[in-house]
Amino acid sequence: MKIGLRLFLSSAAFSLVIALVYGFTTHDPTGTVLLGVMTFAMTFAAWYMIVAEREADIWGDAAGATMREAAGESIGIYTTRSVLPICLAVSVALIAVGLIVSATLIAIGITALLVLLGLLISGSR
């Protein structure tokens, strides 16, 4: 995790330097804002890693660890199938095409999307 954190922090520092150099040398607001947003995004990601992952137990970071040491309790069998992704994607496609072609498609797409999101939420409880 330390390397991941360093990655985001160094990216944030780099984009801050580029944004400052770019802003002062070109006086172009568009590019400066874009680079500023990039700096913010990288800083936010680094902050998230510091705060949310502080307690993370990453066995991959332990250079001498073995599978036996890392094995925890059995989490059982999980399925490698779900109809939700393909149905969600088709619903989004219906809404997208509906924006251009017909309001009916948008209505069908939104209805399907809401039903699928309901199923997703109820299934995750």
Add this chain to the structure above:
Amino acid sequence: MSVLRAEPEGAEPRERFDALSWLTTTDHKRIGILYVCTSLFYLCVAGGIAILIRTQLSRPENTFVGAHAYNQLFTLHGTAMIFLMVTPFAFGLANFLIPLQIGAPDMAFPRLNALSFWLFLCGGLVVFSGVLTSGGAAAAGWTAYAPLSVLRVAGGSGQDLWIVGVLMVSIATILTSINFITTVFIYRAPGMTMWRIPIFTWEMVATSLLVLVAFPSLTADLAMLLIDRHLGGHFFDPAGGGNPILYQHLFWFFGHPEVYVMILPYFGVISEIVPVFSRKPIFGYTGLVLAAFAIAGLSMGVWAHHMFTTGAVSNPFFSAVSFLIAVPTGIKFFNWIGTMWGGSISFETPMLFSIGFLINFLIGGITGVMLASPPIDFDAHDSYFVVAHMHYVLGGGSLFAIFAAMFFWWPKMFGVKLDEVLGRWTFWLMLVGFNVTFFPMHLLGLAGMPRRVFTYPDAGPLPLLNAISSSGSYLMLVAIVIFAINVVVTARRRVPVPADPWRANSLEWATSSPPPEYNFLKIPPIRSERPVFDARHPELAAETAR
């Protein structure tokens, strides 16, 4: 880790094809294969369009296709190659390989992974559905520059479908990148520290970071374009006080990093293949990783070198940063040559394509440095010189690496090895065909032929150079057909391969070919970036430990 059923290592799966299981799968390997097959389908479509384009340009003042049809053809060709082929193939490969290379049972978010694939597939179909509309498909080029694309007469519904289709693909790409980064940071097997993960996985981390910062700009740009076209917006319409240059800024803030999104994964492919066929460890592992991030970082500061001729950007700033990118790229070349140096090189098809990549990408890189110089760019801008440069980078570079990857990882994906003789035919025809097609385009550009014109006068060197270029494209078509024959022949022969047919190094070769649903029955101890080599040669493992 989930265990659904155990198969002995090297077992040949004899499952019946079950379409529903593929439609509903969340298994990263199957999703990876779906990505690869879909992107190969789009390669065939975009390649077919390219043949139509070259046929039109094979003779001066040709009338094989009209001007509007030609505009649609080059728009769909560029869109398919960039958004639906080169990037998704890399993402498919990464989907298949990353969990295997880091010793994980699956991606961090399997259902999000499946959703990303289906969004990408649907987005591509929406883009192409424009051909069914009365005005035809989008015709404003893959860049869809404003104000042309703002005009509702430009492409009609086809242009709108292009915008929403590419939006969907863009969102799918962002979601997949989040999945890749999370998987690599969190799901590594015990002992698989970040400095032991394979170079391909490192390159995908750099690529995913690039996607996260670059693609939102495209998403915003396309949403603004849609607002301009349908909701009375004037972001890019000068008549309403908008600014078309804003479109270009937003587009190229995505567009130039996208070039590296399309090449960094393939740097990773080459970095995996070259050591295996040189029978040496990779030379300069750390340097290769740092060079990838240097390229990724610098690529975020070069977007406006596509806009030198607008007169609205700082040419010295963008020229200087563009030149700088050549340094980490040169480091990578140095490392690949250093890996081969003194090695026991064998020239199987993956290695041949890797060497082809090095040659072609070098030419594309050199012309890239030339175009980073504003005086040269002012002369060559929007000419066939730029078309040649772009194709040497993405065709000669990425496409050759795609074939190298297919020949190298095909046994791992499908449990059979592609035929070597047919593979060599594919390589040589592709190498000759590619250079015959695209090298004359440098000369065409220098002779003044602009890009995106559907015909040209019968004057000067243009007819001869165009005829040579078109003949090369037909050679490439033959190469692709031979590859398709190879796929069919090897699928019918169905000779099973062992887990590690190449005597390779990284962790994916520790499991059977193809891998079982749960990926690994047993993971060897990971004490370096070459755990499979260490398991094969325990007497040398202590020396290579990192």
